[in-house]
Amino acid sequence: MRKRNVTGSVGGRLVVYAYALFLIAPIYFIIVTSLKMAGEVTTNPLGLPEYPIIGNFVEAFTRGNIAKYSFNSVIITGSAVILSLLNAIIVSFCLHKIAHKKIGVLFYAIIMGSMLIPGVGFVTLLQLYMKLHLYNNLLGPILMGATTGLPFNVFILVGFLRTLPKEISEAATIDGCNDRQHLFLVLLPLIKSALATLGIFAFVSNWNSLLGPLILLKNKELFTIPLGLLDFRGTYTVEYNYMFAAILITSVPLVVIYLRFQSYFVEALSGGVKG
Amino acid sequence: MQSSLRKKLSTYKYVLIMLPGLIVWFVLSIWPHLEVFPQAFYKWNGYSPNKVFVGWQNFETFYRSSAFKDGLLNTVLYVLFLFVIQTVLSVFLAVVLKRNTRQNRFFRTFFFLPLVFSSVMVGLTWGYMFDPNLGMLNQIFSALGIKSLESFNWLGEPVRAIFCIVMVHIWANIGYPLTILTAALQTIPEDLYEVSEIEGATSMQQFRKVTLPLLMPALLRITLLTVVTGALAVDYILILGSSVGSANEFDTWAVKIYQGLLGSNLGLPSAIGVFLGAILFIVFLIQYVVTKKVEDSIH
Numbered sequence: 001m002r003k004r005n006v007t008g009s010v011g012g013r014l015v016v017y018a019y020a021l022f023l024i025a026p027i028y029f030i031i032v033t034s035l036k037m038a039g040e041v042t043t044n045p046l047g048l049p050e051y052p053i054i055g056n057f058v059e060a061f062t063r064g065n066i067a068k069y070s071f072n073s074v075i076i077t078g079s080a081v082i083l084s085l086l087n088a089i090i091v092s093f094c095l096h097k098i099a100h101k102k103i104g105v106l107f108y109a110i111i112m113g114s115m116l117i118p119g120v121g122f123v124t125l126l127q128l129y130m131k132l133h134l135y136n137n138l139l140g141p142i143l144m145g146a147t148t149g150l151p152f153n154v155f156i157l158v159g160f161l162r163t164l165p166k167e168i169s170e171a172a173t174i175d176g177c178n179d180r181q182h183l184f185l186v187l188l189p190l191i192k193s194a195l196a197t198l199g200i201f202a203f204v205s206n207w208n209s210l211l212g213p214l215i216l217l218k219n220k221e222l223f224t225i226p227l228g229l230l231d232f233r234g235t236y237t238v239e240y241n242y243m244f245a246a247i248l249i250t251s252v253p254l255v256v257i258y259l260r261f262q263s264y265f266v267e268a269l270s271g272g273v274k275g
Numbered sequence: 276m277q278s279s280l281r282k283k284l285s286t287y288k289y290v291l292i293m294l295p296g297l298i299v300w301f302v303l304s305i306w307p308h309l310e311v312f313p314q315a316f317y318k319w320n321g322y323s324p325n326k327v328f329v330g331w332q333n334f335e336t337f338y339r340s341s342a343f344k345d346g347l348l349n350t351v352l353y354v355l356f357l358f359v360i361q362t363v364l365s366v367f368l369a370v371v372l373k374r375n376t377r378q379n380r381f382f383r384t385f386f387f388l389p390l391v392f393s394s395v396m397v398g399l400t401w402g403y404m405f406d407p408n409l410g411m412l413n414q415i416f417s418a419l420g421i422k423s424l425e426s427f428n429w430l431g432e433p434v435r436a437i438f439c440i441v442m443v444h445i446w447a448n449i450g451y452p453l454t455i456l457t458a459a460l461q462t463i464p465e466d467l468y469e470v471s472e473i474e475g476a477t478s479m480q481q482f483r484k485v486t487l488p489l490l491m492p493a494l495l496r497i498t499l500l501t502v503v504t505g506a507l508a509v510d511y512i513l514i515l516g517s518s519v520g521s522a523n524e525f526d527t528w529a530v531k532i533y534q535g536l537l538g539s540n541l542g543l544p545s546a547i548g549v550f551l552g553a554i555l556f557i558v559f560l561i562q563y564v565v566t567k568k569v570e571d572s573i574h
Contacts, residue, residue: 012371208393
């Protein structure tokens with residue numbers, strides 16, 4: 001019996017290693033190809049580059065207009081994350097303060113909003129944004145990113161506020177805190193970790209968002225990094241070495257952020273099971 | 276009496292404070308979704324003043340076109356492939372990597388990593404892997420001496436293309452189900468395994484009688500998540516398709532909505548949206564009923 005367990009676990013390990021290989025293969029090719037000369041991409045596609053060319057990255061950075069696209073991405077993502085968290089904090093705080101049975105309906109109405117299907121409403125969304133002069137304007141993706149995550153964020157934050165002991169709020173009232181002090185000085189420090197989790201999640205989804213900016217931005221000057229990369233393919237079809245250099249430059253920051261804040265990602269996902 | 280009045284007043288105060296944010300959210304994020312329904316009954320190109328009410332005509336046009344049947348088949352295939360392969364794979368990996376050793380933690384971290392990559396980066400990279408002329412997969416087969424796959428067109432045929440695109444989706448996405456399942460597995464008490472081992476259960480029996488039933492709530496959650504993300508997946512199909520905006524033979528309904536945006540009648544993609552929304556709503560209802568039943572049977 002012991003023996004069967006051992007063979008079973010060896011088989012399981014093999015699948016894990018096989019999957020790891022499947023996962024790492026494209027990453028290997030990105031790195032290797034990004035260091036090759038254009039000719040070597042076709043003559044030596046699989047192996048390591050003969051003479052690694054760091055200059056590819058400089059070339060990709062200037063040709064791909066990455067500085068401009070990064071700037072746009074930072075503006076859009078930064079504003080969207082801050083606005084969406086601020087709105088979620090205010091709404092959650094008010095819902096928490098009211099804590100009235102009738103208002104509970106409002107809470108569920110907001111949560112229902114997360115069940116609407118993104119993508120189905122693209123047609124009317126585009127028309128609305130055009131009418132509000134948010135088309136081909138950085139404000140469009142900012143407001144889209146700031147509003148889409150509200151139900152999820154409120155759901156998590158209200159749940160978190162409920163776990164705090166009532167005495168904290170009572171003490172704050174007795175000490176004569178007004179609402180602003182109560183929220184920013186007393187409650188916010190206590191829900192810091194939940195905010196960090198939501199913030200990192202909002203950051204990654206906005207940073208990588210494709211369809212919103214794709215339908216809302218037309219002018220190349222306004223493109224974000226994903227749109228820029230897509231455009232790179234259109235402009236330099238066969239020059240895979242430069243394309244992968246551009247991909248590598250724009251992905252490394254995200255990998256660093258992921259490795260640094262990894263526990264927050266896991267918390268955000270597994271928190272959904274308990275909640 | 277007075278205190279209840281004050282309480283009522285303070286309720287209004289908080290409603291007033293959060294109202295502006297809620298209104299902006301409703302107008303920009305919720306309203307467009309609701310507007311799809313009336314829009315589907317009009318024929319309109321988006322900017323001309325000439326907006327004609329046509330009744331059910333858009334639904335009928337879509338229903339009679341080949342896009343309806345092909346798109347539906349592609350959507351169902353996409354969801355089916357994604358659900359079966361991703362669920363089996365993530366349950367398997369989660370069970371094997373259950374224990375919190377250093378090596379297992381490393382693998383879990385590693386398998387989650389592609390989630391932070393943008394879909395464009397993933398799509399462009401795999402586009403290179405699948406490329407029939409320069410592509411890495413064919414180069415590998417050529418280096419291994421397998422001549423028949425040397426210039427194989429991976430995305431040349433709809434069913435095969437959907438399978439390949441789903442594998443890309445899984446490559447990028449498996450961290451989600453894996454994390455949820457790992458968290459659920461760690462709540463299963465260790466004693467259950469010890470007892471079943473003493474009673475002589477094999478590891479397969481342990482999996483079927485202990486692990487699987489206790490994983491059921493998490494699995495149902497993942498099911499809904501997978502079906503919805505699969506039915507709405509647009510990114511990888513668009514990027515791996517011939518070029519963004521042009522039609523492919525492996526397009527799903529969701530992709531057709533996006534491509535309809537570029538067409539001359541915006542009522543048509545709205546009608547597709549209503550169809551898709553209705554089907555997903557039914558899926559949601561089924562999932563809700565099943566979850567209720569499973570939860571009742573546990574408690």
